[in-house]
Amino acid sequence: MAAMWMIRGDGGRLYDDFRDRNIAAIGWAQLATEAKPGISRKALIQIYKVLQPGIKDASAVSGASQVYRFVNEISIGDTVVTYSPANRTYLVGRFTGACQLQLDLADQGMSLTRPVEWLALEVDRDKLTSASRNSLGSTLTVFKVAEDAQKELLALATGNAVSVTSKDPVEDPEALEDPLRGVEEIAFERIKDQINSLDWAEMQELVAGILRAMGYKTLVSPAGADRGKDIIASPDGFGFEPPRIVVEVKHRSARMGSNEIRSFLGGRHKDDRGLYVSTGGFTKEAFYEGERANVHLTMWTLDELARTLMAHYPATDPETKRLVPLRYFYVPA
Template sequence: MKQAWVVRAERGGRLYDAFKENSIIAIGWSDIGPLTELKTREKIAAKVAAIWPEWKPQAVAMSAGQLHRFRSEMKIGDRIVTYDPSRRVYLVGEIAGEYRWDPSIDAEDPNVRSVAWQGEVSRDLLSVRSRNSLGAISTLFQLPPDVVDDLLRALKSHQPAKADPAASVEIAEEDVFKNIQEKAIEFTKDRVNALDWSDLQELVAGLLRAMGYKTRVSPAGADRGKDIVASPDGFGFESPRIVVEVKHRQGTIGSQAIRSFLGGRHPQDKGLYVSTGGFSKDALYEAERASIPLSLMTIDDLVDAVIQNYEKLDIETQQLLPLKRIYWPA
C-alpha cells in the first residue's frame, strides 16, 4: 500500500531547486555518516546519541525516527511532497530509488533518495484541512490519504478546492491556533519544571517585581516559612507585605504545610504559596479559611502570570525562562 511523505527542503526551502533539478529528496545529520549499515532504529539512535551526547533522549528518539523512516520505511512508489515557501508551491512526485549516501549535491544533506517529480501545486488550490496538515514543522512526516487526494486533484485540474464556508475556515484556523497555544504552554511548563529550586524562587521574585513590587529573597536554609518578601518599599514596612513560600516538587502540598506557613504570619501580611506539584483538597480548604488573605499558585497559574507579564520582567528573570513571541493572523 502506497504511503505519502513530506520531506522539507531545509529551512526556507533552501534545497527546493536542488531537489527539483536533481530529481531527489535529501535530509541532513551528516555527522553520522552513511546509514547503509544502520538497519534498525535502535542502531541509528545509538549512533545519534554517540555523536551528540548532550542531546536529551526525546531529541535522540525523534532524530533516529526520522532517519529510520528515510532509510527503511519509505518505499519505491510512495508519494513524496516538498515545499517552496518563497513561491508557496508544493512539488509532488513518487520515490524512485532506494536510500543512498551522496554528499555531492549538498554536503549538509547527504542522505538521498531518487524521486520522479510529477509537477507543482499552488498552496492556494488546496483545502483548509490540507493546508493545515502540510503546515507541520518536522523535517519528515506522513500525510493522510485525503490530503494526498487533494494534492493529486489540484495537480491534475489546476483548480482550487470547493470553497469552504467562511465560518469553517475561521474554525479551522482557530483550532490550529489553539493547538499551537496549548503546546506552547505545555512546553513552557516543562521548562519551568526543569528549573532548580533556587532558579524557580528567582522566577517568582522576578514576576513580583514585574508586577510593581520590590523583593527580598531568603538565602538557602531555614527561612521560617518564607522564601520571598515582596512590598512597595522592599523592606516589608509598607503595605501590602506579601510573604511567599516556593515549593518545587512533584507531590501535592497538604493542609499541614499550609498551616505551618500561616503560623508565622502577621495579621497585616498577605500570603502567596507557590507549588509546582499542586495542592490537595485539604490544602485548598485550609487556604479558604486562612486568617490572612492567601493565594495558592500552581505551575499553571505561575506560567499564565509569567506570560501575561513577560515584557515587564527584567533581563535576569527572562534569561531563566527565555520565550519567543509569535504573530498570528487576527
Template sequence: MVRAGRNGYLFDRFKELSIVALGWAGVGSEGDLSDKAALCSKLKDFYPEATEQSIFVAASQLVRFAHELQVGDRVVTYDPRARIYQCGIIKGPCEYHPNADEPTELTNRRMVEWGREKARDDLSLPARNSLGATLTLFFISSSISSELWSERSLTPSNDFVTEKDSEATFDPSAIELSELADEKIKDRIVRLDEYSMQELVAGLLRAMGYKTIVSARGPDRGKDIVASPDGFGFQAPRIVVEVKHRPRERMGPQEIRSFLGGRKPHESGLYVSTGGFTREAYYEAERSNVPLTLLDFEELVRAVLSAYASFDESARKLIPLTPIYWPL
C-alpha cells in the first residue's frame, strides 16, 4: 500500500502519471535514501520539533520505497472519496523528480501499470481493518491481496509479511486516528439505505438550524428534502436537496442539469452524492444561475462530524458515535 497523501488528495495524480510516490521536504535526492541513519539525521535537522519515532518511521518508509519494493510487485493506493482501491504493478525503479510546482510527496516516484479497481465495500471486515492502517506505506498480507486481486491479475506478487519492527507498534497521531475514524464512519454510513441516508442529511440540516421536510418514499419529483428556517419553505433561504446514495457511481453533468431544471430563482440547491462527482459536474454547478453546493462523501462526513453535537436523537440513531480524547 502506498497512500496518495492525506485524505487521498494525490490519487488522481497517481492515476494520471501512472505512478506511486513518496517524499518529505528536506530529502534531496536518491542518494539520501540509501543510509537510514543519515536520513534520520537529515530529517531531524529539517523537522526539529518532530519526535524520534516519527522521524524513524518516515526514514524507514522512504528507504523501503526506494529499495525494498521491486519491479513486478503488486501495489495498491486508495481513493477515500470513491472508496476505491486502485491496484497495479510496479514497472520501474525509484526515480527522483524535484519540481517546485508539485507537492513534495511526489518527489520520489515509481512507474506503475494500473489494473483493476476494488470497492472497499466488496472486502471482508478483516481486509477493511487491515487496509485501514494509518501508515503511508505498508506491506499487505497475501490473504488480503487475494481479496483485492482477481484470478486474472497481471503477475503474481511477492508474499510480503509485516516486519516486527518499531513500525508495527507505531503510535499514531491524533490526525492519523481521525483519518482512520473517518473511514470507519464511512463504512457505517455506506450501509444505510437510500431513505435512511435522506434522513441523515435532513438530521444534518436540522443540526445546522434548519427545519426540514423529507419527501415520502417513491418518486420525489427532483427533491428529497426541503430545508428552511420556518419548515415550510416560506422564509429564505429555501434549500432544495437531492440525495444520491450510490457509493460506486459519480454524478455527472446530466444529473446536475436535471436537478437544476426544476429549481426556482428564489431557491438554493444542495446535491449530496456518496459516489462523488465528475469534473464536468463541478463545471456545471459553477456556471449555474441557482446557488448550488455539491457535497461528496468526504465533505458529508466532515459536515456530520462538525455538527454531530447538535444532532437530534433520531439522527444519532442512524450513526451512533462517541467522542474520544487523545493526548497531543
C-alpha cells in the first residue's frame, strides 16, 4: 500500500486553498529555496540553524525534517490527507507531481507545493474510530498516517465502509522530542469531539450557558418552528435592553451556505445583533454574506464555540459544566 501523508497547512487554515488550487503545501519560507531534491536531512538541519541563530536543536531537527520529508520522501502516487479544524473534515487525495518552489505563495504559507488530485467526498471526523482520530492528532505539519487510519480515510472518502483491527500506534520519533509538544492543540481537538457529541437540544443549552457566563440573560426557544431564532440574549433577559442578541444554532455536519445566512438576516431588526452557530462550519460564500450584512453578525464554528467555552468556563453554571465537563491542568511554559 502506498504511504499516506498528513499535510497540515498552517494548522488547517489552508484547507480550502489546497482544495481550490489542487495542491498540498508547506511554509518554512526561510528553508524553501535551500530545500532542493536530493539534499540530505543533516545538511538541511545545519542550514536551518544558520538561518535561525539561537533556534533550539529539537526545533531545528523537527522543522528541517518535515521539509525534508515533503521534498524527498513523498512519492508521486502516495496518498495525502489534510484537515480543517473549523469544519472537522478531512480531504483525501493523491500526489500527482514533484515538489515545486512557489515564492509567489510564500506570504500565504505555501512556499513549497505538490500537485494533488483531491477526492470530491470529504470525511467527517466523527465517522472515524477513536483510535484513528487519536492517531491523526499529531500537530506536526508533515507526518505519515498510520495504516488503519489510512484505510478508514480512503474508504470513507470513496463512499465505502471498512472494518479495521486497531494496532498499537507507531509514534513518530520527531514527535517524541518533546512529549508535551502540541498537547494544547491535541486537548483542544478532544474538547471539540466532546462538544460535537451533544445532541441538538444540549448544544442549544450549551450556547445559552456560554452567553450567561459572558454576563447575559437568555431565553431559549422550545423545540419546533423557531422563525430563525433559538436563543435571545440580553442584559435584562427580555430583549428590551440593548444589545439584543438573536442566536441561531445549527448542529449538523453540513456547512451552512449563503442562503441560510440570508434567511437568518432577513428576519432581524436593524438594532439586533446576530450570532449564528454552525458546528459544521460555513462556506466561503456564507462568510462573505455575513461580512456584507447590514446587521452586525458574529459567526461561530465549532472552533470559536469551543474557544469561547474554554475562555469563560470558570463562570459557567453547573448545568453547563455537566454538558461538557472539563478540568484545568498545568504544563511548563
